[in-house]
Amino acid sequence: MNDLFKNLPPTEKIYETEGMTLEFNANVLACVPCNNGLYAIVLDRTAFFPGGGGQEFDTGFIGGSSITKAEQIGDVIVHYSETPAVVGNAVCSVDRAERIRRMEHHTGEHVFSGTVHKHFGLENTGFHLGTEYVTIDTSGPLSAEQLAEAERLANEAVRKNDRIEILFPSDEELSRLEYRSKKELTGQVRIVKIGETDTCACCAPHLERTGQVGAITIISAMPYKGGMRLFMLAGDEAIRELRRRQNALKAAGEMLSVKPNEVPEAVKKLRASFEEAGRERAALISEICEMKLSEQRKREDYRLLVYEKADAQIANRLGKEQAKGVLFFLAVFGQEGALRYVMKSDALDLGKLAPQVNGILGGRGGGKSGEISGSVGVPLKDVEECAAKIYEKLKREPAPALKL
Template sequence: MSSKKLYYNSAYVTEWQTDIHQMLEREDGYYVILKETAFYPHGGGQPCDVGYINGIPVLDVISEEDEVLHKLTRLPNESKVACQIDWNRRFDHMQQHSGQHLLSAVCRDLYQAITVSFHLGTDYATIDVQLPELTLNQLVSIENEANKQIYLNSSIVSYFITQEEVAHLKLVKQPKVTDHIRIVEIKGLEHNACGGTHVSSTGEIGMIKLLKAEKQKGNTRIYFLCGYRALKEFNENQRILGTLSSKFNTGKDEIIDRIEKWENEQKQLQVEIVALKERNNAYAAQELLSSSDGKLIASVFEDKTLKDLQSLAVKLASESNTPVLLATVVENKVILANNSNTSLSCGAFFKEYVGTYNGKGGGSDIIAQAGFQTWEEAFAFYEFTIGQVNENLRAEI
């Protein structure tokens, strides 16, 4: 005898008492089958319910051959148990699933876009509809019509019919089962073969907010939120808008203009910074070149970025006949550059020695770079390189 499924009669049952029909101990955990259950198992794109059986947490609910199995952290000691559904999770799923039925009906009626799949995730829900794309105006029309149907507060009912009775209903998709067929009906709008939990009227959906649409294997995937999820999203957006308004000292209607103005200012500042860095590099290069005596050009900088070091090293190497070794304290990086007038291969040198100092890096014959976990290791490698390269230069003279 299979369990009596209370969620088919009413999705609003949250507490009840019943008997355990069977206890199971499997490799992946403990399961019980109840004489009566309101715990909805995974199915139809809807996640399962969770809650408690005699105070023991219900971890998962699955369906096997028309039986509902409840996975528990341990088996109960009693055969008669008190059960409790996590109502917040249940009602959230009811709002999203009923919202999906309504949204799918609106997509069908407005644009003949038939829903081919539904997914109810933790953060958002999606439907895939049989249209290659939907324009922004079409999405606005869908959202407006869906919310209009919510305000009409049409009743949502469910009932079972036979295979013969299916032929008299206008179903978008034929049911997979041939008997005990459950229909969820939004009065005046649609009939759908569905085993999920739903609210009792469209008004309980609260609202439907479309987030975005994207192409998905020839179809269009619509991301949406219903009810409390939509309210939570609205509140979060208001918080972000409030923070931006405060930072830019302006009303929300002017935020976009202020951000665009700020972006233009930043672009201009970046142009000026690049020009100043190039001028600074030119001065630094001139100073280092003038102090060079034909040996390795080497210098440590406190706050230059790796990009700045690369630019300076390339400039120095192109204007001298000796290798260039530069290091930056702020990033623990070392760069070695060469203009190919010596036999030194920067990349080969780094590959051979950088690991000894817990560094990682490499490069080509004419330039190589390495990063270190600490400045002490970077500086030790820097000093070692000075000694090795100068010794090689003396050997070539």
Template sequence: MTEAIFDCNPRELTFTARVLSCEERKGEAGESRFAVVLDRTAFFPEQGGQKADRGTLGGASLLDAEINEGVIVHILDAPLEAGSEVEGEVDWPRRFDFMQQHTGEHILSGLANRLYGAENVGFHLSEREVQLDFSVQLSEAELEALEHAANEAIFRDIPVKAYYPNAEELAALNYRQKKELTGAIRIVELEGVDCCACCAPHVARSSEVGILKILSAMNYKGGTRLYIACGMRAVKDYAARIREAQQLSKLLSAPQGELSAAVMRLQEKAMAAEQRAAETALALILLRAEAEIREKAQTQGWEQAEADGICLILPPLPESALQRAVKPLKELFSGVVALFSGDDESGYAFLMFGDGVDWKPFLAELRTRGGKGGGGKDRVQGRLLCRAKELHTIFHDFVIKQN
């Protein structure tokens, strides 16, 4: 059993300890790592959804720390001599950041439970994110109210009490826990806000959390998954969002308070331009088709033209335009029609249609050439990477086989 200094005093950052054992391990890339056990430590190991502390121990860097049946194992980048006395130092900025995030999570989870009966059923805290899962779905209005209540609790400067109650005291407590616990149970309590079984270091007073912000929320497994930021993480996130808003304001030539309206106007313009482009593309397809049909009818006769079908190689066009062309082309021509849109470098989107056609051989041929596609009885569509001059041959051979 390792004496856990962080349990009682999360601000004791330097300590001395005796090395009980040191064993070499291999890292994921085969590099040497050293698993060290001490008689006492201030380093918090990974547990309860929270990543381990970082720092230095006996001149070596602490890469990770883990706990198993009360024994804390320190993963170092250099060996330490068993039996020696060493000094360790916790990375305080990281420790305090984690303390802020974890205490903020307690405040949010405790209030969610009190206000909405939500249970915290999942928690993950790393350098990059704070993720928590609630057992119930919370609306946007409920999340806004919850965030407001959490920050009010932070501003009230409530003492954060971490202690081990005796059996009688524990039995009288109404506390949160995610799983059945055995042995001594450590309670973290913010009066009127939360009371929860927890092993991690926390700030001394709620005001040290600084600020809490819900960054995003989503429905997850019948409940709600949240990503939050507290303290300096929230400040940095806010600063990043302000910078982004300022950049958008310049790009859109609109005040920050009117960005949504400016984006909507831009979307309307883009949709109108897209509509015009689709109409132009449709007109191009129909003109090319009419010219092809007229030429075939004049040189081969109408019946032969319909038997041979028409194959149009078009520049890159919106695929929606190919779809819109089907109905007017069917009214114009009863044979098989193939529309290929693209270029030799990036490939061609295709749409082929015609009544009474077995499309399976064509799709099989495309797959042998690296293409892909699918469809129904009257049409197929997909994408193919080849040269334009090959498309006429592929289509011509297919039509001959069909006839």
């Protein structure tokens, strides 16, 4: 396949110097069928970016052929389509919305990374332009305050509306130039210079001026490999995301009857009162359980607590006392269909008897000698009958050796 393009002249890369040229005329030099059923189309000049440096390839049209992929093979840019293109002149167009979105993010990344480098001395060690956000990895940590300051300074650089210059320096000029680069470069190096903000080696298309980036925002950050992984949005998407968040905060504020900025404080209060209510509820449930069990105080066989709202914590706490002087204490709680049990005994080795208990309760579980727990398969209404069956079965079991 690669041999097919060997004799073709290098493709003129319009995207390298004119990022905003998205409609263009070109000559179709070759159109050949590929093994995967697609046609490979080569032009004399193209605005289709073939992908690279963390940015995806462009899609669009060459004449009537929809281009689904572009890649660089040697010096030639190859475009792929399901339909063949006619050799000769063709009107071509790059998918505008997607390319502008990518350039807003990509150029925004230059402005932000250049700012972080200039003001905080950190390198960009990784960049990926995804479909939802851009990730930027930095060589060192940034505090929340530093991050906010970097965002402010980057937006200040956007407002300066600097021209984005594309330079192709000679080896000598390059040796005198200070620029950011993620890897060792060979051949002609392309430098992207943005005023005093950034000088960086890069292969991708960019906007013409920083003002076109519109806005830069860091939506989240996390420590990553000794530095940070930052999630950035720029341009139209930054505004949209901030609007989405604004709306969410406004809706939360309306539910809490406070202004959007007061939501965190209101949620803090709500959470405290929710926790308090939870503690009160637990105390009430515990009290109800004790009342239910007080009716069984005189029993000498076993004690049974059946209450949906109880839980393992309550059962464990009450169980210690309730298991004294009887063969066992059994608590069944939870929702019908997902019932649980806790069983305690001072007289039986429940760890060994668990299969028999599980068999009667239709569930699964286990534990140690004096305490087992697990699931219950029988419906709530049958639990009382099951407990009697368990007693009948276990009362014949020998008592374990006394624990000293």
